[in-house]
Amino acid sequence: MTLGGATSLSLPTVGAAGTYGSATQVPVFTTDAYGRITGATSTAIASGSSTWSALTNPTANQALSTGSYTTTFTAGSATGTNSLFNFIDTASNTGTGNLVHIATATSSTLNPFAVYAAGGTNPSIEVLSSGKVGIGTATPGAPLEVNGSVKLTAKSGGSITFQDGTVQNTAYTGINCGGDYAESVDVTGDRTNYEPGDVLVLDADNPGKMLKSIEAYSTSVSGIYSTKPGTVGRRQITPKSSEEIPMAVVGIVPAKVSAENGAIHVGDLLVASSTPGYAMKGIDRSRMLGAIVGKAMAKLDSGTGVIEVLVTLQ
Numbered sequence: 175m176t177l178g179g180a181t182s183l184s185l186p187t188v189g190a191a192g193t194y195g196s197a198t199q200v201p202v203f204t205t206d207a208y209g210r211i212t213g214a215t216s217t218a219i220a221s222g223s224s225t226w227s228a229l230t231n232p233t234a235n236q237a238l239s240t241g242s243y244t245t246t247f248t249a250g251s252a253t254g255t256n257s258l259f260n261f262i263d264t265a266s267n268t269g270t271g272n273l274v275h276i277a278t279a280t281s282s283t284l285n286p287f288a289v290y291a292a293g294g295t296n297p298s299i300e301v302l303s304s305g306k307v308g309i310g311t312a313t314p315g316a317p318l319e320v321n322g323s324v325k326l327t328a329k330s331g332g333s334i335t336f337q338d339g340t341v342q343n344t345a346y347t348g349i350n351c352g353g354d355y356a357e358s359v360d361v362t363g364d365r366t367n368y369e370p371g372d373v374l375v376l377d378a379d380n381p382g383k384m385l386k387s388i389e390a391y392s393t394s395v396s397g398i399y400s401t402k403p404g405t406v407g408r409r410q411i412t413p414k415s416s417e418e419i420p421m422a423v424v425g426i427v428p429a430k431v432s433a434e435n436g437a438i439h440v441g442d443l444l445v446a447s448s449t450p451g452y453a454m455k456g457i458d459r460s461r462m463l464g465a466i467v468g469k470a471m472a473k474l475d476s477g478t479g480v481i482e483v484l485v486t487l488q
Contacts, residue, residue, distance in 0.1 A: 278303055288312075296321065354425025354485065356403035358418045359384050365417045370401040371430040371480050372451035373467055374421055382409075384421060387446035390435075391456070393464040395446050397421040398429045398453075398485060422485050429453055429467075429483040431474050438474040444483060452478060464488070 195201035199216040206212050238245065249258045261273050276286045287301040300308040308314030310321030326332035326343075333343035360383045361368055373387040375394040384396060400422040408414070431438055432447045435454040445465045447454035455470070456462045466488045472481035 354400055354403055354422040354427045355405050355407070356400040356420035356422045356425075357397070358406050358408040358414075359421045360415055360418055361385070365419065368399055368419055369451075370399050371428050372399040373429065373446050373453045374399060375446065384419075386451040387453075388448070388450045390446060390448045390454070391458065391461040391465045392446040395465055395467045395487070397423045397487070398427050398467065398483065401428050423487065424485055426471065426482055426484050428480050430478065431470070431481055431483075432478045433474050433476045437476065438470050438472075438481070440470055440473055442470040444468050444470055449478070453483065 194203075194214050194216050196216070199218055202215050202217050203211055204213040247258070263273055278284050278286045283303065285300065285302050287299070288297045289299045291298050296310055297308065297312050298310065300312050300314065302308070302314065306314040306316065307318050308321070309319070311319055326334075331343070333341050335341050359374075361374075362377045362380050362383045362385050368386060373395065374384040374397050375387045375389075375392050376396050377383045377385040378394065387395060398421065400420040403420045403422060404425065406420050408418075429444070430452045431444065432449045432452040432454045434447055434449065435457055438444070438455050442455045443462060443466050444453040445456040445462060445467060446452075453467055456466060466486065468483040468485040468487075470481060471484055474481055
């Protein structure tokens with residue numbers, strides 16, 4: 175434009191004529207140093223993204239606050255094998271934090287974690303605010319409650335440790351690992367002076383305790399120190415002691431025997447001998463009532479040895 179033939183004013187090109195911006199686009203204008211519009215265009219409103227690259231290595235903790243709303247992440251219709259979420263640590267990470275940390279506030283009544291299978295009414299896993307964990311139940315009544323079966327993988331070395339420190343890695347099948355029923359009893363003196371196979375008698379000077387037999391035909395005979403008891407019982411009226419030993423009172427156990435009263439044959443009735451801790455064949459019927467500790471299941475021709483004995487106190 176020319177004014178009086180002397181001065182002219184030139185307007186910059188603003189771009190192609192048209193309407194900029196819509197429900198899916200945002201108008202973008204460019205200006206020069208004087209604020210004059212020098213160009214115009216539009217850019218699409220982002221409706222989604224295939225990556226979360228902007229979340230890589232954040233410079234501060236990130237928080238998602240939804241108030242009273244529920245945040246739901248829904249998998250698409252893809253049929254691939256990728257997991258919906260992957261939390262992957264790096265080998266060089268030396269931090270002490272958790273890969274995933276789920277916690278509730280001190281005053282919160284919410285349970286921190288639950289996993290449900292499709293169509294299931296009971297959770298596969300439920301963690302209560304009290305710290306109790308349920309598998310297959312929403313209301314565990316113990317630190318761990320399983321509604322179903324528990325399986326230890328075969329040959330994995332898996333075991334169960336009980337509160338007294340006992341470890342069990344073999345299931346009870348109705349057949350015990352040993353061949354007898356034993357009672358856990360206290361002994362008089364140093365426990366190391368006793369060994370499996372010893373014939374034991376009641377200690378008259380220390381009620382409730384046992385001694386190694388030393389008297390032939392003793393009617394105080396009470397059992398045999400078990401080598402590998404199948405089941406061990408215990409009295410409830412006395413405190414547990416580290417000096418206890420398992421004394422077989424029923425069943426088949428190895429026993430120390432002596433031929434001092436003659437060779438022992440299968441089926442012979444055995445009594446305490448004069449050799450400490452040893453049994454012998456009983457031949458004096460007048461002294462055998464209440465003195466029999468068991469029946470021989472093997473023979474011993476001479477000297478001393480260890481044979482299996484069927485414990486039958488009588």
